Amino acid sequence: MKRVFLSLIFLFPTVTSAQWSVFDPISQEVPPPVENDEWSAPIDAFVYARLQTAGLTPAPAVGRRVWIRRVTYDLVGLPPSPDEVQAFVNDARPDPAAMGEVIDRLLESPRYGERWGRHWLDVVRYADSDGFAIDAERLWLWRYRDYVIRSFNEDLPFNQFIREQIAGDEIDAGDRGRLAISYYRVGPWEADNMMSKHRRQDYLNDITSNIGSTLLGLTIGCARCHDHKFDPISQTDFYQLQAFFTPISRCDTSIAFLPGEMTAEINQRRDHTVSRRLNKINALRLTIRKKIAESKGVSADEISDEDLDLAIKEKQAPVTEEDATQLNKLMTDKEHLQPEQRFEARSVSIGNDDEELPLETFVLKNGDPYDPGAKVVPGFLSSLPVWSEDLAKQAAATEAEPGNRRKLLAEWLTSPHNPIPLRVLANRVWHYHFGAGLVSTPNDLGKNGSGPSHPKLLDYLARRLLAHQWQLKPFHRELLLSRTYRSATAHPQAKMCNEKDPDNRLLWRANLRRLESETIRDSILAVSGQLRLETGGPGFFEALPAGMKTSYSFFKWHQSSEEQRRRRSVFMFQRRNLIHPMMEAFDGADLNHSCERRKASVTAPQALALFNGQFATENSLHLARRVLDQDVDDAQRVGQLFWLTLSRPATAAERDSCVSFLAEKRQAYAAVEDEKDELLALRDLSMVLINTNEFLYID
Secondary structure, eight states: OHHHHHHHHHHOHHHHOSSOOTTSOOOOOOOOOOSOGGGOSHHHHHHHHHHHHTTOOOOOBOOHHHHHHHHHHHHHSSOOOHHHHHHHHTOOSOHHHHHHHHHHHHHTSHHHHHHHHHHHHHHHTOOSBOOTTTOOBOTTTHHHHHHHHHHHHTTOOHHHHHHHHHHTTTTTOHHHHHHHGGGGGSSOOOOSSSOHHHHHHHHHHHHHHHHHHHHSOSOGGGGSSSSOSSSSOOHHHHHHHHTTTTTOEEEEEEOOOOTTOOOHHHHHHHHHHHHHHHHHHHHHHHHHHHHHHHHHTSOGGGSOHHHHHHHHHHTOTTOOHHHHHHHHHHHHOHHHHOHHHHTTOEEEEEEOOOTTSOOOEEEEGGGOTTSEEEEEOSOOOTTSOGGGHHHHHHHHHGGGOGGGHHHHHHHHHTOTTOHHHHHHHHHHHHHHHHSSOSBSOTTOOSTTSOOBSSHHHHHHHHHHHHHTTTOHHHHHHHHHTSTTTTBOSOOTTHHHHHHHOTTOTTOSSOOOEEOOHHHHHHHHHHHTTOOBOOOOSSOBOOOOOTTOOOBOSSOBOOOOOTTGGGBOGGGBOOOTTOOOHHHHHTTOOOTTSOOSSOOOOOOHHHHHHHHTOHHHHHHHHHHHHHHHTSOOOHHHHHHHHHHHHHSSOOOHHHHHHHHHHHHHHHHHHHHTTOTTHHHHHHHHHHHHHHTSHHHHEEO
C-alpha cells in the first residue's frame, strides 16, 4: 500500500503538492524541450514531457475522418455532412492548412455561438422559469440567452463579456449592457412562501456564490456562515464581495430590440399587435364619426377626417371626454407609434432605483439576516496580492456612491493581474474540447478541487488568452490544431497506461465523450433533414410523450407548432421544474445549480427514448424517406445511411448485414399487408443506427 501511495505522488506531484495555488501569480515558464517533433508545439510539449516523466507514451493520432467529426461536434454541436467529410479527407494539402480551414469555417458559422453559448448557460444556471413551488415563467429572459449566443458568434472579448454581465449598466454599454445584466436574473427565485428579508438575503447569497463558482472557480458560498474550511477565504471576504450587489433590486426594464433580435416570429407577433391596435383605433373613430353625423343629420361619409380630428381635439359635442381620452390612449401607445423598437421590448433585469433598499452590508452571524455582525464595505478576496489594493480603496469609497460598485468589481475580475479568472476560463475551454479540464472540477480550483494535472500548461494557456486579448476563437484554433487534441481514444498499451493513470489525467489518450442531450436531439434532426436553423426569439415547447401530464397547478405545457419544434435545443423553453424527459434521460443540466460538467450515465430510459420514443420514431421515418427518395438499391441506401449518421462508409460486413435486415423487415411488414413495408424497413434500420454507440459518442 505504501509503494502504491509513493508511486501516485511521483506521477502527480503537482496535484498533491501544496506549492500550486490558484491565488498565485501566473507563472512565466516556457514549454519544455522535447525530442519528438510531432509533439514540439508548446501545448503538446507540456503534455509530452509529463508523459515521459511517468513512463507513458501517447496514443497515435486519429485520421482525418475522425478528426473532422470530433472538431465539428466540438465547435457547432452538429454532425458534419458527408460532403464536408469527403472534401476534407480528399484535401491534398498538409494537415495544418486543411485543418485550419475547417476550424475557421466552423468558427464563422452561426451554429458556433449556439453551441458555446449553451456551455455558458449551463454554468450560470439559465432557465426560463423561477423554479421552487410556483415556477413562474420568465417570458423575456430569452433575450439574455440570445445575447450570450451573439456574443460568442461576434467573438466578443471575454473580459468585455464579463464586464457587460457584471456592470453593463454602469460601464455605459447602452441597451446591450442593460440587457447583459439580466445575468442577475438567471438563477432560481422563490417569489412566495418566504419572508422578504430572507428572500432578499438568499438572492444576494446566490449571486455571490455564483460569481465565485462561475468566474473565480472557488466555492465562495462555503464562507457564508464561517471562514472557508479549506481555501483562504474568510467570512468577511464573502460579505465584502456581496456588498457590491447590495444596492441592486430585481425589476423589468424596457430595452429597445438589438440588431438581430427581430426574428420572424417576433415580427409576426408585432405585426399582429399593431394591426389589432390600428383596428381598434379605426373602429373607435368610425363610432365617433357616426355620432357626429347623426347629430348633424348627415351621413358618416360626409364627415371629413379634418372635421373629425377637430371635433375630437376640441371635444365638440357629441364627442365626450371619455371618447377623446380612449382614442388618445390608443394613438399614443408605444406599440403603435414605435412598433419596430418598443413592441414588447422588455428585459428581465436589475436596477438600483429602490429608495427603500438598504445599502449597508454586514457580516451575518451564521448567515442569519436577523443577526448582523460587523459592518463591511465593498472589497475583494484578501488572499490575492497587493495589485488589487488601489481598486480595493476605490471599492470601499463606493459605499457613499453605490452606482459604481459593480463597475469596480468588473475591473477587478478582468484585470490582467488577476490570475484566477484567466485560469478558470482556460480550464473551462480545455474541458469542453478534451472532455475533462486540466483541473477536473471547473467550478472549484481551490484545495478541495481535483488540483491541476498540468499546472504549467494551465498557466501557459492563461497567458495565451491574454495574448489573444481574451478572444476565444483564436484560442480554440490553437487547441484544436494541437497533437494532443488529435490523439486517438484507443491506445496499443492501454492496460499498462490504465494501471499508471486510470483517470487519464496525463492525457495519454483522448477521452471518449458521449454527446450531450441537446446535441443528441439536434443531431437526430440534422441527419433526418428536419433541423430548422432559425436562431433566436422566444423558446419553443417540445412535445411531451403521450400520456404525460401537461397541466399543472401553476402552469400548462403549451406544445409549439411542428415547425418550431424542429429548432435547435438551445432554443427550447427551459422550465426548471419540468425538464423534457428526453433531455433528462441524457443528463441535461440541473437548472437549479451551476453545471460545471455534464454527466454521461448509461440508463434504461435512454434506450427507451431512442428506440420507443415518438421523437426518435418520427425522425427515423424522415431519415428513411431521405434515402428512399433516391433511385438506388439497398446496398447504396445502407451506404448513404452510414454516411449521414456515422460520417463514414459501411464496411462490407455491415453492408451485407444491413441489407439482410432490410429484406427481413420488408417481409415482416408485407405479411401484415402494410403498403409502406419498404419505408418502414428503412425506418427501423435508421433507428438502429441512431442508437449505436458510434452515433452517440465522439471517438
